[in-house]
Amino acid sequence: MRIRRMSLWLAVLATAASSQWLNYPTAGIPRTKDGKPNLAAPAPKASDGKPDLSGVWMADGQTYFFDLAAGLKPEDVVMLPAAKALQQRHIDNEHGEDPLGRCLPHGVPRINTNGLFPFKIVQTPGLVVVLYEQLNLFRQIFTDGRKLASDVNPTWLGYSTGKWDGDTLVIETTGLNGMAWLDTQKGRPASDALHVTERFRRKNFGTLEVVATIDDPKNYAKPWTTTVQTMNLQLDTDILEFVCNENEKDIPHMVVGK
Amino acid sequence: MRTKKTSRTWWWVSKTAAALVLSISASAQWISYPTPGIPRTPDGKPNLSAPAPRTEDGKPDLSGLWQPESGGPDKQFTDIAREIKEGLPFQPWAADIVKARRAAENKDDPDGHCQPLGLVKMHLHPYPRRMVQVPGLTLILFERDTNYRQIFTDGRPLPEDPTPSFNGYSTAKWDGDTLVVQSIGFKDNLWLDISGTPLTDAAKVTERFRRPTFGKLEIDVTIDDPKAYTKPWSIRVNQLLAVDQEMLEFVCLENEKDVPHLVGK
Numbered sequence: 001m002r003i004r005r006m007s008l009w010l011a012v013l014a015t016a017a018s019s020q021w022l023n024y025p026t027a028g029i030p031r032t033k034d035g036k037p038n039l040a041a042p043a044p045k046a047s048d049g050k051p052d053l054s055g056v057w058m059a060d061g062q063t064y065f066f067d068l069a070a071g072l073k074p075e076d077v078v079m080l081p082a083a084k085a086l087q088q089r090h091i092d093n094e095h096g097e098d099p100l101g102r103c104l105p106h107g108v109p110r111i112n113t114n115g116l117f118p119f120k121i122v123q124t125p126g127l128v129v130v131l132y133e134q135l136n137l138f139r140q141i142f143t144d145g146r147k148l149a150s151d152v153n154p155t156w157l158g159y160s161t162g163k164w165d166g167d168t169l170v171i172e173t174t175g176l177n178g179m180a181w182l183d184t185q186k187g188r189p190a191s192d193a194l195h196v197t198e199r200f201r202r203k204n205f206g207t208l209e210v211v212a213t214i215d216d217p218k219n220y221a222k223p224w225t226t227t228v229q230t231m232n233l234q235l236d237t238d239i240l241e242f243v244c245n246e247n248e249k250d251i252p253h254m255v256v257g258k
Numbered sequence: 259m260r261t262k263k264t265s266r267t268w269w270w271v272s273k274t275a276a277a278l279v280l281s282i283s284a285s286a287q288w289i290s291y292p293t294p295g296i297p298r299t300p301d302g303k304p305n306l307s308a309p310a311p312r313t314e315d316g317k318p319d320l321s322g323l324w325q326p327e328s329g330g331p332d333k334q335f336t337d338i339a340r341e342i343k344e345g346l347p348f349q350p351w352a353a354d355i356v357k358a359r360r361a362a363e364n365k366d367d368p369d370g371h372c373q374p375l376g377l378v379k380m381h382l383h384p385y386p387r388r389m390v391q392v393p394g395l396t397l398i399l400f401e402r403d404t405n406y407r408q409i410f411t412d413g414r415p416l417p418e419d420p421t422p423s424f425n426g427y428s429t430a431k432w433d434g435d436t437l438v439v440q441s442i443g444f445k446d447n448l449w450l451d452i453s454g455t456p457l458t459d460a461a462k463v464t465e466r467f468r469r470p471t472f473g474k475l476e477i478d479v480t481i482d483d484p485k486a487y488t489k490p491w492s493i494r495v496n497q498l499l500a501v502d503q504e505m506l507e508f509v510c511l512e513n514e515k516d517v518p519h520l521v522g523k
Contacts, residue, residue: 022427024414027394047314054392103511105404122392124321126294129390129397136374137404140388140505144294152289155507157404159289238408241423245372245511 022238026056029235030205037235039206043167046123051167051202054123056238057231059115064229066185068110068212071227083189083219090187096256098181103244103251105137105156107180108173108196109212109226117242118234128162128169133239141171148174154192156180171198182214191218206233289504293323296501297472304501306473313391318435318469320396323505324497325386335382338451338493352456352486359454365522368449372510372517374405374424376448377441378463381477381495386505389475396430396437401505409439416442422459424448437467450481458485473499 030041117134126144154177178192208231215223297308394412420443430439446459461483482490
């Protein structure tokens with residue numbers, strides 16, 4: 001299935017759903033004197049004094065969804081030969097093997113990057129929950145001081161712990177299953193050796209900046225770090241239910257190979 | 259095409275049993291981490307009969323990892339009315355549809371097709387779920403297929419014309435120490451159990467959550483669905499705190515091979 005067709009399909013779906021989007025005014029928005037939301041106001045703080053990342057967010061466009069290395073120089077991302085071959089196969093097969101096209105999870109950090117679908121961060125002391133509209137997924141990021149477990153079941157979304165570094169939440173994720181793709185158009189592979197470090201920083205009330213470091217020695221000669229991905233606060237709305245498998249008709253047509 | 263599998267009456271029960279066996283044998287890989295904030299006895303054991311914790315606003319805190327008391331695909335998950343002596347007040351078509359579904363060996367159970375189960379059946383599902391209570395919002399995160407529910411406690415009313423969904427749309431208020439949740443906006447024709455007890459898009463579901471002790475959650479569920487039932491009816495679900503462990507990831511569609519075999523009789 002060509003990527004253009006897939007993203008078009010997703011765009012049509014999103015447009016049709018927007019008239020049914022849940023509209024309820026978001027509480028606690030700082031406003032200017034004339035009542036408009038002041039998204040440049042400082043980021044709010046949680047009860048424990050840390051920046052509060054809670055809110056409904058969405059990636060600004062799909063740049064990193066299509067190409068996680070957008071903005072980097074070619075020499076920043078060095079693929080090992082087997083990885084290059086796998087990437088080429090993904091492209092030659094018209095991305096038909098992309099698990100996301102078969103309703104399987106995106107993996108990390110790709111799950112944050114699709115600017116067609118919002119996600120909701122709910123921050124509590126000890127646990128940060130992220131609810132993703134696309135595929136109706138959630139992540140638990142444990143901020144209770146536990147160390148990353150070793151020898152965990154390999155999973156699509158991994159096992160994540162988070163620590164604060166000043167005003168930045170640094171999230172480490174391991175235990176990924178090596179089946180998800182890192183990005184869509186470029187079809188970069190990710191192995192079960194992947195260790196992802198995400199840095200979430202709420203620059204101001206309305207802006208979240210995310211940077212991800214990919215450390216996957218089976219596929220890449222050295223770790224590489226994305227440029228800054230911007231997430232915009234979504235006001236007066238919420239995530240919808242998205243059940244990929246409901247009335248799913250495309251998969252039998254996604255014949256791999258020309 | 260008939261297989262040995264479909265000749266069993268409760269083929270799905272065998273599938274779930276297999277999944278449970280798998281999960282028990284996988285327990286070595288279960289994330290074991292001491293649950294923070296559990297009251298413990300002097301010898302370090304969890305003290306689950308301690309009082310329920312409270313949030314800053316003085317309300318009971320329902321947060322925690324919970325699992326149905328029955329612990330398996332029996333009782334209400336198979337037949338939601340199992341504890342109701344007089345049976346359910348079915349509209350005639352609803353009684354007929356349950357008979358037909360049972361006769362077809364429940365081949366169309368949405369659970370077997372990796373669809374979401376809806377909030378009622380999820381209360382009965384044997385896998386754990388995590389409740390997260392913050393001001394204005396209570397979440398339920400389900401191990402089964404990473405489904406989640408949002409229960410809004412910020413005072414908003416139920417919506418006028420919600421988009422039908424598997425989990426409906428939920429708002430809640432505290433009545434003393436009981437969280438009373440109202441939900442509407444369900445997709446038509448959800449299954450409340452493996453038998454195929456129906457729920458229609460006319461349904462209004464009321465849940466009453468109580469945490470009488472640290473380790474116990476009591477949920478009373480009332481179904482008010484005039485399209486399918488002549489009057490409202492209720493069940494009780496008890497859940498127990500699951501300590502020193504974490505949810506696994508469960509992705510129903512991964513390597514899914516059973517669906518082509520679900521042909522019934």
